Amino acid sequence: MPSRRRTLLKVIILGDSGVGKTSLMNQYVNKKFSNQYKATIGADFLTKEVQFEDRLFTLQIWDTAGQERFQSLGVAFYRGADCCVLVYDVNSMKSFDNLNNWREEFLIQASPSDPENFPFVLIGNKVDVDGGNSRVVSEKKAKAWCASKGNIPYFETSAKEGTNVEEAFQCIAKNALKSGEEEELYLPDTIDVGTSSQQRSSGCEC
Amino acid sequence: MIADGAEDEEKWLAAGAAAFKQNAFYMQRAIDSNNLKDALKYSAQMLGELRTSKLSPHKYYDLYMRAFDELRKLEIFFMEETRRGCSVIELYELVQHAGNILPRLYLLCTAGSVYIKTKEAPAKDILKDLVEMCRGIQHPLRGLFLRSYLAQVSRDKLPDIGSEYEGDADTVTDAVEFVLLNFTEMNKLWVRMQHQVSHDLCCIACESLPFDDPELRLAVGLSGLQGPAREKERRERERSELRDLVGKNLHVLSQLEGVDLDMYRDTVLPRVLEQIVNCRDEIAQIYLVDCIIQVFPDEYHLQTLDVLLGACPQLQPSIDIMTVLSRLMERLSSYAALNVEVLPYFLQVEAFSKLNNAIGKVIEAQEDMPILSAVTLYSSLLKFTLHVHPDRLDYADQVLGSCIKQLSGKGKIDDSRATKEIVTLLSAPLEKYNDVVTALKLTNYPLVMEYLDNETKRIMATVIIRSIMKNNTLIATAEKVEALLELIGGLINDPDESQGVEVDEDDFEEGQNSVARLIHMLYNDDPEEMFKIISILKNHFLTGGPKRLKFTVPPLVVSALKLIRRLPVEGDNPFGKEASVSATKIFQFLNQAIKLGQIPLVLNQLCYSLRFLSLSVGAFCLLQIIEALPNVPSPDLAFRLYLQCAEAANKCDEEPIAYEFFTQAYILYEEEISDSKAQVTALQLIIGTLQRMHVFGVENRDTLTHKAMGYSSKLLKKPDQCRAVYGCSHLFWLEDHEAIQDGERVLLCLKRALKIANSAQQMISTAQGSSTVSVTLFIEMLNKYLYFYEKGIPQITVESVESLIKLIKNEEPMASDPSAESFFASTLRFMEFQKQKGGAIGDRYEEIKV
Structure with missing residues (x-):
C-alpha cells in the first residue's frame, strides 16, 4: 500500500467528566480556552495538520463525553484509533482512580490488534489550579501508574495556560504514527462489482 | 427484525460490512x-449500504462510522482534486449524479465541506443548501445519521467569530441559524420515530408528508394497535440510543465562540425551547432540557433562569421535570461553591425565589407527583440555598416548610427511597454548617422528622450525633438540649412499642453508645444551667426503659458528679439557702439513678470522685451511699463497695463514716460470705484496705485489726490461715505513719503464722507423703521475715x-x-543481690549467714 494511506491519524481522548478533555483539544487546535464548564455530548472531533519528519499529517482528535448518559450510541468511533489519550485532573483522586476503567474499556471496545503495545498517553491536567495547592495526585504516583502499564508517556498540562499542551500532542502524534495499527487489509474474493447491495435494501428508494 | 432481532441483525451487519468493504x-x-x-x-455504492432498514441504531452506527472513516479519505481526495485544477463547483454538481438519494x-x-474550505462561495450559502437538501431523507434513522454527518463535517467550518470562515457575508448568526435549523429538523425526525410503527410506513413519511396530516395520524394510530407494548418499548429504546445525535447540535452551539450571553438569551435559548415545548414529546423534552442545562x-x-424555568410548566405534565430541575440546582450550587465572586449575581437575579416559585408551580401542576420526586426537589433546593445563601437561614427554613406542606396529610412515608432522600435533605444543613446549633434554629426541622418512621428517625439521630461529635459542638443551654433531644428522640425512646420491629442488637448498642458519648458534649460552665441540662436529660432518659438506661445513666452520673466538683462548699454557697443547685439536689438525682438499678455503677463513680470533693460534700456523699448500699442485690458486690467507700471516707478524713463502712463490711463477711475460697479473697481485701487506712484512732484500729486477725485464724484450711495471719502482720507497720509501727506485734503475728505452718506440716505428714505445701509456706514466711528485717524492725533478728x-x-x-526449690533459690538470690547493693540494706544482709 502506498504511504499516503497513513496521512490521517486518529486520536481518542478519554477521561472522567470535567477533567478538561474538550479544553485540551480546544487549546491545542484553536489556542482557545474557556473557564466555563460545558458538557460534551456524544463524540466530537477537530482536526489539525501536523508536520512530522517532513511529512504532513492530519490529526483527527476525538473528544468524548465524560458523562455516561451522553454516550447513548456507544463507542463505535473507537475503531481505527491510532492513539488513546487518557486524561485526569490532578486535583481529583477519583478521576485518577478511574483511569484503569477507561483504559480497559478502550482496549475491549476498540480491540486493537496488539493491545499490549497499543500507544496510550497520559495527561494530568489542571496543574495551574490554586497554584498547585489543591493537587491530590502526585507526579510520582502518576508516573508509577504509567510504568505499570508499560511505560506510557506522561505529561502534566494546563489547558488554561497552555502549559505543555503542544508537547503532549507532539508526543501523541508521534506515537500515533508509530502505532502498529495498520488499516485492515481488504482484498475482495471475486471481482464482482456493484450488484450485491441492491437486493438487500428495502423497497424504499431513499 | 422485531422478533428474533439480535442474531439476524449480526448477520445483516456482517453482510452490509462485507459489501461495504468491497466497495471501499x-x-x-x-x-x-x-x-x-x-x-x-x-463511494456511492459503498454508501448504499446505509440505506438498510434492518439495523438497530447501535449496529447502524457501526456501519455509519465505517462510512465516516472512508469518507474522510474521499474528502482528502476531493481536496487534492481541486488543487489539481478540478473545479469545486463542478465537483459539487458531479456528486449529485449518484442514483440514490x-x-x-x-x-x-x-x-460541500471541501467547497467551504476552498472559500469559493460564502460558507453560509453552502451550509444553507446542504441543510435544506437533507430534507430529502425523511426516514428518521437514516435522516438522523445523515444530518449528524452534516453537523460533524461542518463543525469546524462554521462562520463563527474568530473563525477563518467568518466574513462580510458570513456571520455567527448564520452559523447559529444553520445549527438551529439542523437541530430542529433532527428533533422532528427523532420525535416522529415514536409514532412510526412499521418500517413500511416510513415510505409514506418519505414522501415528506407533514406529520400533522390527520390521515397519517389515523394510519399510525391504527397500526399502533397491532404493535403491543413491546413494540413501544423497543421504539423507545431505539429513540433513547439516538438521542445524542440530536443533543450534539446543542453541544456544537455551546462551543461557538460567537454564542455569547446576548446571543444565547435572545436567539439560541428561545428557539431551542420553542422546539422543545412544541414537539410535545416526553422523551425529547426531558433529554433536551437536560442537555441545555449541561452544555x-x-x-x-443564571442570567436566563426566568426563561428556562418559565418553560417548565409548559412541558408535558407527565415528564420527570424533577430530575432536570434537581440537576440545574446542583450545577448552580456547585458553581456558587466554586466561584465565590459570582454570589452577588445570584442575589441580583433572585435565584432562590425564582427556583422556589418554579418548584411550587411544578408541584402544583402535578397533583399526583410521587413523594420521592417532591422530596428530591426540595433536597436540591435546600442544598442550593445552603451553598448560595449560607447566611439566610430563613430560606432554608422556608424550603423545609414547603416540604412539610407537601408531606402533610400523607402520614408516615413508606417509600424507602423517599425516606432516604429526607435523610439527605435533613443532613444537608448539618454538613453545611458543621454545627447542629444552627440546625436547631430551623423551626421546621423537627417537623420534617415527624414524617419519618422509627427506623429512619434512629438513622437521622445517629447522623445528628455524629455531626456533633465530629465538629466538637458544645451545646450549652437547656433550651437547645431540649430541642436536640426532640430531634434524636429516635434513639431516646420508642414512641409506640406496639410497632415491635426488633432492632438489631448491635445497632441498638451502637446507637445507645453514641447517645452516651453525646452527653459529654452538653455542657455549661454555669452550674445552674448545667443542672437544668442534667435534669432535662434525666427526664428524657427515664422514658427510654431499662434497656437504654444501662447505657445512658452512667455518663449522666459522671456528668452530675463533675458538676458536684465544681460546686462551692455547701456552707458558703453563693446562691444562699434558696440556691437551685446544690449537692443535695444532685444527690437526690443520684439516688434516683441508684433506684433505677444502677447502684454498683453509681457507687463506683461516686467513690472514684470522692477524692475530688470538698470535705463536707464528700461526707454528705458518703452518707447517701450508706443509705443506698443495702439495696445492692449481690452481697459480694456490696462487700467490695463498702470497702471502697471506706477507703474514700479515709481520704475525706471521716473516721466515723469509715468505721461504719468497715463494720458493714464485717457484718456482710460474717453473715453472707460462707464459701471458703470467697472468704480467703474477702479477707485479703479487708487486710489490704485496712492496711491503707490512716484515719482511725488507736481504739478503732485495734478493734478492726483484732477482728481481722480473728477471721484469719478461723479460715478453714491451715495454709490459708497461715497466709492470712502473716498478711495481718502488715496491719501493724505502716511505712509513713509512725503511729502505726508496732514491731512487737508484727513479730507476734509472724510467730503465730509460723506455728500454723508447723502444725500444717505435721498434719500433712501424719496424713501422708508430701509436705511441699508447708515448705512453700516456710519460704513465704522467710520472705515476710526478710521484708520486715530489711525495714529495720528491731524485733526481727538475724537469728x-x-x-x-x-x-x-x-x-x-x-x-x-x-x-519450691526454685522459689527458695530465687529467694537466696534476692538476698545475695541485696547484699551486693551495699549501703544500709546491704549491711543488714551482710549479717545474715547462710
Whole structure:
C-alpha cells in the first residue's frame, strides 16, 4: 500500500467528566480556552495538520463525553484509533482512580490488534489550579501508574495556560504514527462489482 | 427484525460490512489512480449500504462510522482534486449524479465541506443548501445519521467569530441559524420515530408528508394497535440510543465562540425551547432540557433562569421535570461553591425565589407527583440555598416548610427511597454548617422528622450525633438540649412499642453508645444551667426503659458528679439557702439513678470522685451511699463497695463514716460470705484496705485489726490461715505513719503464722507423703521475715532469719519439689543481690549467714 494511506491519524481522548478533555483539544487546535464548564455530548472531533519528519499529517482528535448518559450510541468511533489519550485532573483522586476503567474499556471496545503495545498517553491536567495547592495526585504516583502499564508517556498540562499542551500532542502524534495499527487489509474474493447491495435494501428508494 | 432481532441483525451487519468493504476497496483503488469517476461510483455504492432498514441504531452506527472513516479519505481526495485544477463547483454538481438519494446527500455533504474550505462561495450559502437538501431523507434513522454527518463535517467550518470562515457575508448568526435549523429538523425526525410503527410506513413519511396530516395520524394510530407494548418499548429504546445525535447540535452551539450571553438569551435559548415545548414529546423534552442545562455555562443559566424555568410548566405534565430541575440546582450550587465572586449575581437575579416559585408551580401542576420526586426537589433546593445563601437561614427554613406542606396529610412515608432522600435533605444543613446549633434554629426541622418512621428517625439521630461529635459542638443551654433531644428522640425512646420491629442488637448498642458519648458534649460552665441540662436529660432518659438506661445513666452520673466538683462548699454557697443547685439536689438525682438499678455503677463513680470533693460534700456523699448500699442485690458486690467507700471516707478524713463502712463490711463477711475460697479473697481485701487506712484512732484500729486477725485464724484450711495471719502482720507497720509501727506485734503475728505452718506440716505428714505445701509456706514466711528485717524492725533478728533458712534447708521433700526449690533459690538470690547493693540494706544482709 502506498504511504499516503497513513496521512490521517486518529486520536481518542478519554477521561472522567470535567477533567478538561474538550479544553485540551480546544487549546491545542484553536489556542482557545474557556473557564466555563460545558458538557460534551456524544463524540466530537477537530482536526489539525501536523508536520512530522517532513511529512504532513492530519490529526483527527476525538473528544468524548465524560458523562455516561451522553454516550447513548456507544463507542463505535473507537475503531481505527491510532492513539488513546487518557486524561485526569490532578486535583481529583477519583478521576485518577478511574483511569484503569477507561483504559480497559478502550482496549475491549476498540480491540486493537496488539493491545499490549497499543500507544496510550497520559495527561494530568489542571496543574495551574490554586497554584498547585489543591493537587491530590502526585507526579510520582502518576508516573508509577504509567510504568505499570508499560511505560506510557506522561505529561502534566494546563489547558488554561497552555502549559505543555503542544508537547503532549507532539508526543501523541508521534506515537500515533508509530502505532502498529495498520488499516485492515481488504482484498475482495471475486471481482464482482456493484450488484450485491441492491437486493438487500428495502423497497424504499431513499 | 422485531422478533428474533439480535442474531439476524449480526448477520445483516456482517453482510452490509462485507459489501461495504468491497466497495471501499475499489473506491480506494480509484483514489490511488486519481480516477474521480470511479471513486464517486464506488463511494456511492459503498454508501448504499446505509440505506438498510434492518439495523438497530447501535449496529447502524457501526456501519455509519465505517462510512465516516472512508469518507474522510474521499474528502482528502476531493481536496487534492481541486488543487489539481478540478473545479469545486463542478465537483459539487458531479456528486449529485449518484442514483440514490442517501449516498447522493452523503457525497454532497462531503463535497460541500471541501467547497467551504476552498472559500469559493460564502460558507453560509453552502451550509444553507446542504441543510435544506437533507430534507430529502425523511426516514428518521437514516435522516438522523445523515444530518449528524452534516453537523460533524461542518463543525469546524462554521462562520463563527474568530473563525477563518467568518466574513462580510458570513456571520455567527448564520452559523447559529444553520445549527438551529439542523437541530430542529433532527428533533422532528427523532420525535416522529415514536409514532412510526412499521418500517413500511416510513415510505409514506418519505414522501415528506407533514406529520400533522390527520390521515397519517389515523394510519399510525391504527397500526399502533397491532404493535403491543413491546413494540413501544423497543421504539423507545431505539429513540433513547439516538438521542445524542440530536443533543450534539446543542453541544456544537455551546462551543461557538460567537454564542455569547446576548446571543444565547435572545436567539439560541428561545428557539431551542420553542422546539422543545412544541414537539410535545416526553422523551425529547426531558433529554433536551437536560442537555441545555449541561452544555451551556452556568452564568448563562443564571442570567436566563426566568426563561428556562418559565418553560417548565409548559412541558408535558407527565415528564420527570424533577430530575432536570434537581440537576440545574446542583450545577448552580456547585458553581456558587466554586466561584465565590459570582454570589452577588445570584442575589441580583433572585435565584432562590425564582427556583422556589418554579418548584411550587411544578408541584402544583402535578397533583399526583410521587413523594420521592417532591422530596428530591426540595433536597436540591435546600442544598442550593445552603451553598448560595449560607447566611439566610430563613430560606432554608422556608424550603423545609414547603416540604412539610407537601408531606402533610400523607402520614408516615413508606417509600424507602423517599425516606432516604429526607435523610439527605435533613443532613444537608448539618454538613453545611458543621454545627447542629444552627440546625436547631430551623423551626421546621423537627417537623420534617415527624414524617419519618422509627427506623429512619434512629438513622437521622445517629447522623445528628455524629455531626456533633465530629465538629466538637458544645451545646450549652437547656433550651437547645431540649430541642436536640426532640430531634434524636429516635434513639431516646420508642414512641409506640406496639410497632415491635426488633432492632438489631448491635445497632441498638451502637446507637445507645453514641447517645452516651453525646452527653459529654452538653455542657455549661454555669452550674445552674448545667443542672437544668442534667435534669432535662434525666427526664428524657427515664422514658427510654431499662434497656437504654444501662447505657445512658452512667455518663449522666459522671456528668452530675463533675458538676458536684465544681460546686462551692455547701456552707458558703453563693446562691444562699434558696440556691437551685446544690449537692443535695444532685444527690437526690443520684439516688434516683441508684433506684433505677444502677447502684454498683453509681457507687463506683461516686467513690472514684470522692477524692475530688470538698470535705463536707464528700461526707454528705458518703452518707447517701450508706443509705443506698443495702439495696445492692449481690452481697459480694456490696462487700467490695463498702470497702471502697471506706477507703474514700479515709481520704475525706471521716473516721466515723469509715468505721461504719468497715463494720458493714464485717457484718456482710460474717453473715453472707460462707464459701471458703470467697472468704480467703474477702479477707485479703479487708487486710489490704485496712492496711491503707490512716484515719482511725488507736481504739478503732485495734478493734478492726483484732477482728481481722480473728477471721484469719478461723479460715478453714491451715495454709490459708497461715497466709492470712502473716498478711495481718502488715496491719501493724505502716511505712509513713509512725503511729502505726508496732514491731512487737508484727513479730507476734509472724510467730503465730509460723506455728500454723508447723502444725500444717505435721498434719500433712501424719496424713501422708508430701509436705511441699508447708515448705512453700516456710519460704513465704522467710520472705515476710526478710521484708520486715530489711525495714529495720528491731524485733526481727538475724537469728530468726537464719534459723528459718536452716529449717527450710533441712526439709526433706525440697528436692522432690522443683517449684519450691526454685522459689527458695530465687529467694537466696534476692538476698545475695541485696547484699551486693551495699549501703544500709546491704549491711543488714551482710549479717545474715547462710
